Amino acid sequence: MEQRKAAILAELPRLRRYSRALLRDPDAADDLVQDCLERALRRLDNWQTDEKPRRWLFTIMHNLFIDQTRRTRRRAEVVTLTLDDSEAVSAPAEQHESIATREIMDALQEIRPDRRAAILLVGLEGFSYAEAATLLGVPAGTLMSRVSRGREELRGLLDDFSRRRVVKVVER
Amino acid sequence: MSRRVYTERDIHMALDGELPADELPGYEAWLDANPDMKARSVRFEADRARLRQTFADALTEPVPERLERLVIGEPVGSSAGGGTWRMAAAAVLLLSLGVSAGYLAGIAGRHGEPAEEVLAGEAIAAHTIFAAEKRHAVEVGGDDREHLLGWLSNRIGLTLVAPDLADDGFELVGGRLLPAGNNRAALLLYEDAEGNRISVFVMAEKAGTAKGTYKLASDGPSAIYWLDEGYACAIVGNLPQERLSKVAGSAYRQLLAGAGKV
Numbered sequence: 176m177e178q179r180k181a182a183i184l185a186e187l188p189r190l191r192r193y194s195r196a197l198l199r200d201p202d203a204a205d206d207l208v209q210d211c212l213e214r215a216l217r218r219l220d221n222w223q224t225d226e227k228p229r230r231w232l233f234t235i236m237h238n239l240f241i242d243q244t245r246r247t248r249r250r251a252e253v254v255t256l257t258l259d260d261s262e263a264v265s266a267p268a269e270q271h272e273s274i275a276t277r278e279i280m281d282a283l284q285e286i287r288p289d290r291r292a293a294i295l296l297v298g299l300e301g302f303s304y305a306e307a308a309t310l311l312g313v314p315a316g317t318l319m320s321r322v323s324r325g326r327e328e329l330r331g332l333l334d335d336f337s338r339r340r341v342v343k344v345v346e347r
Numbered sequence: 348m349s350r351r352v353y354t355e356r357d358i359h360m361a362l363d364g365e366l367p368a369d370e371l372p373g374y375e376a377w378l379d380a381n382p383d384m385k386a387r388s389v390r391f392e393a394d395r396a397r398l399r400q401t402f403a404d405a406l407t408e409p410v411p412e413r414l415e416r417l418v419i420g421e422p423v424g425s426s427a428g429g430g431t432w433r434m435a436a437a438a439v440l441l442l443s444l445g446v447s448a449g450y451l452a453g454i455a456g457r458h459g460e461p462a463e464e465v466l467a468g469e470a471i472a473a474h475t476i477f478a479a480e481k482r483h484a485v486e487v488g489g490d491d492r493e494h495l496l497g498w499l500s501n502r503i504g505l506t507l508v509a510p511d512l513a514d515d516g517f518e519l520v521g522g523r524l525l526p527a528g529n530n531r532a533a534l535l536l537y538e539d540a541e542g543n544r545i546s547v548f549v550m551a552e553k554a555g556t557a558k559g560t561y562k563l564a565s566d567g568p569s570a571i572y573w574l575d576e577g578y579a580c581a582i583v584g585n586l587p588q589e590r591l592s593k594v595a596g597s598a599y600r601q602l603l604a605g606a607g608k609v
Contacts, residue, residue: 329398
């Protein structure tokens with residue numbers, strides 16, 4: 176059992192990185208990691224020893240993330256949980272962010288959650304297509320189209336941001 | 348060498364190391380013959396580098412203690428012993444995030460809304476109605492604190508304390524008992540020197556675990572709520588988000604400590 180816990184501890188930095196890239200807000204990201212750990216610890220007995228801890232934990236966290244985005248979306252239908260709120264909350268952190276960093280983070284938030292997850296698992300976390308597809312529970316072809324569409328979207332958003340930046344500079 | 352046709356999909360496969368080694372020379376030749384595709388490949392690679400750079404710190408910075416403790420410390424499967432980290436979590440949480448919650452037993456049957464939405468909605472409604480009342484905002488004044496808290500604690504079935512929010516500039520005005528579905532809730536009202544008011548809304552509720560921020564209208568008051576271990580509370584006010592979060596965190600810590608939940 177202790178060995179398993181040590182394996183989980185070793186994955187914490189990666190879980191935090193992935194969560195932060197998914198959610199942007201660092202506190203919300205750590206809360207997601209925490210929920211993931213709770214669930215993992217409750218299910219420690221179900222963990223197949225031949226399954227890599229990384230994939231097991233990322234699968235748990237991904238499922239929690241999807242639950243969460245569904246809930247947020249449903250709430251958004253009745254409620255104006257405005258972007259301004261999240262911006263206000265994360266404002267102090269933003270002061271330390273460079274424009275490049277902020278633009279990547281903002282762009283990711285505008286990409287559909289399933290595509291966002293795909294480009295992050297593959298491009299940031301280095302999972303193979305086969306691993307990422309298993310983790311997300313989708314066929315490999317679906318994963319590949321999410322990766323290519325997600326990257327295409329990211330490129331377009333980053334271009335938009337830099338154009339807007341140029342326009343702002345010109346206006347002054 | 349394979350003579351297959353390459354497409355944009357291969358750019359991603361090559362970038363992600365998914366292209367078989369024997370196809371790489373053909374792929375490279377295709378890129379050289381198609382400057383557009385080559386530019387695209389360079390661009391995707393650069394974007395990926397930016398992405399990795401952006402989140403590189405997360406791998407090197409120290410992991411918060413609460414997360415490590417959770418893995419090492421708590422007995423597996425125990426939900427009763429979770430007070431310590433919940434306390435730590437309460438200090439930092441701000442945004443909507445939730446474990447799948449059940450439905451508020453006390454306010455059940457209302458369009459099947461999730462418990463935390465009902466809780467936050469009730470708290471905002473109560474705040475909107477009573478915080479606006481200059482003279483009849485509360486039933487028992489803050490000057491009779493002992494009576495107020497004893498009475499409310501008995502009625503809602505939880506040990507209620509009045510958080511000391513003086514550090515954030517808020518003084519207790521008083522409190523009142525409110526219906527909340529089939530249940531009862533306590534409302535404590537606070538006011539600062541500028542006349543801004545915030546409500547602390549507390550009730551016993553068994554359904555689920557959740558926490559977050561809720562708002563009914565973009566210019567209306569926000570509720571920061573917690574649902575955990577039979578204890579439901581929401582702090583409501585029309586303050587800048589950062590200030591409200593700070594006050595709410597402080598109030599919640601004191602409420603939990605007072606209720607013996609730590």
